[in-house]
Amino acid sequence: MNQLNSINLAIIAGSASSEHDVSLRSAQTIIDALQASHISFTPLYLDKNNNLLLIESNNYENLSPSKSVVLKKHAMNEHFLYDSDGTIINKIDLVFPVLHGQYGEDGAIQGYLEILGIPYIGSSITASAIAMDKELTKIYLKSLGIPTVPHYILHRDASIPSYNTLSENLNSVVLFVKPARCGSSIGVSKVSNQEELTIALQEAFRHDGKLLIEPALNVRELEIAVLEDATSIQASSAGEIVCTQGFYDYTQKYDTSSSAKLYIPTQLNSEILQQIQNYAIKTHKALNCRHLSRVDFFLTGDNQIYVNEINTLPGFTSHSMYPLLWQHAGVSITDLVSRWIHSVLA
Template sequence: MDRQTVAVIFGGQSSEHVVSCMSVLNVANHVDKEKYNILLIGITEEGRWVKADSIESIENGAWRESKAQAFISPDATEQCALILENGAWEKVKIHVAFPVLHGLFGEDGTIQGLLELARIPYVGCGVLSSAVSMDKLYTKIIVDDLGVKQADYVAVRRHEVETAMDQAVERVEAKFSYPVFVKPSNAGSSRGVGKADDREELKAALTEAARHDSKILVEETIIGREIECAVFGGKDAEVKASGVGEILAAADFYDFDAKYYNAESKTVVNPELPGNATEEVRNAAVRIFKAVDGFGLSRVDFFVKENGQIVFNEINTMPGFTAISMYPMLWEAAGMDKAKLVQGLIDLAMHRYDK
């Protein structure tokens, strides 16, 4: 039987472009080469779609200079990529897509919408679940309905930051004592996230967050351990939760630099938690995944207080696959190595359009 083609899409226009370029190496290196041909489609930060020649070209960044263009056709009768190389067009049949894209235009329902139009089976959450999970404000609205405890918050709009900063700050100060955390509603990998210990720091954090999104959350500070749980499954497949992992941030909090560039940051798999917190995290992770109509995979993040109370933080529908990422690490600890995990996600994707 001829090998099927997996289109692995990476890069993207979001602030998490560099994370995607690290994640895709772990995914592409663990696709079964005996079963699949791999078509590597890279999206530059400017939004140019190109065909990457090799995994090595991703490692050294040369893929961005590729002259070969590659597009996903939205034509559902074709289910293909269009490749323009050396002046000639070629159609390449795609059997399944693996969008290893984090953040805006990758994890927010946009690439998922294109793949739905094309009727190409794809790994990961669908349009609705991707969109609501990417938007922290709307995730909070959904989780409120579940009765899962989460950090209290104030929503601030970019136009308030630009034209009515003092009033926005007063709204925050009327509800919370310092310190507070400031987050863009639609950003991941802690891009644009800041901690404010006073009014001036709050203004600076709001200004920075407004660079990343038009909606901003200012949250109360939760004192607790940072705990993450991986979820796998969806539709008719049983939804499974991994064990839990703990983030030991080198910085004051787990911002982008602490996450990816500070060797002092550590992750611990299956830490001992107070009371029944481990099972409560695992159960809540599955409930939240189902509530947002999750499919395939997600990583659900919590705080665990000293008394064992769990507090939901956020859900990531395309979690990192880098060498230090918790999602694959948690499944490896549960006995599913990266090759089995990637194959399992592809298998789920293949049944996406089953009735």
């Protein structure tokens, strides 16, 4: 780990994304872990106008006034953080964009870092953009024989089918309406009649111009954490989400008083677990993801497996599945970040 003593990792959180607050919580969890480690870091904040600020308090959850900063290339393979007066604050060797959703998982921040030539943890522009789009992800996975849930795509300017038409086409009396390019279940609704569908479409179109409509299946919800470092790609054990009320929406994910329960690891037949782990790694590779991802699955009562989606920057809050699955395997957040840094530098 001696190599890590000489590098400085910039952590970027926030942004104008609808997942701004979750991003801050994820970043704070990572910072709390790194403060007791040998890894030097600089916390940066993208405010809701996407202005880049320096967080001098190391605290994303109680933000104090911060100075405006900019990342610039100084010389070949050297990058520095400057304040508004052009004074160098410190050197930045690589970036961990802890940004969920738009601007973070869609390839936007990755494109910015690529232009600056700054190495970063996480998937590339293309992989991020494809994984962010649930329709494109399904197309890629289907071409490789990886099963996904049937769906219907609806664009903002298209004619809207009736609930009865969608229900018949998707062979389900209960449907899920989802923005195609959002995370954290933002804008997702469960509907069972025309009135509910109309309201759900209005809500989902607030977040995206393309929607995904799927049947509501009677399934177990499972998640696998994928860890890629310089030498291997590994799949964690399976975690399971059980909701006693409603479905696993934004509130259930991030409200600690919610009815959702996480089982880590969950009990699965060894053959089913291995198949799900294989699908997780195959999905990660298919989209050419890097370093980390969380692949979400549905498992039916007759053991039919569906890939629901892949997240290239899964949540890192204190009760998020990705860090908890690796913690169960004996891999701490500090260990994860160390592996990714070595992978980037390699």
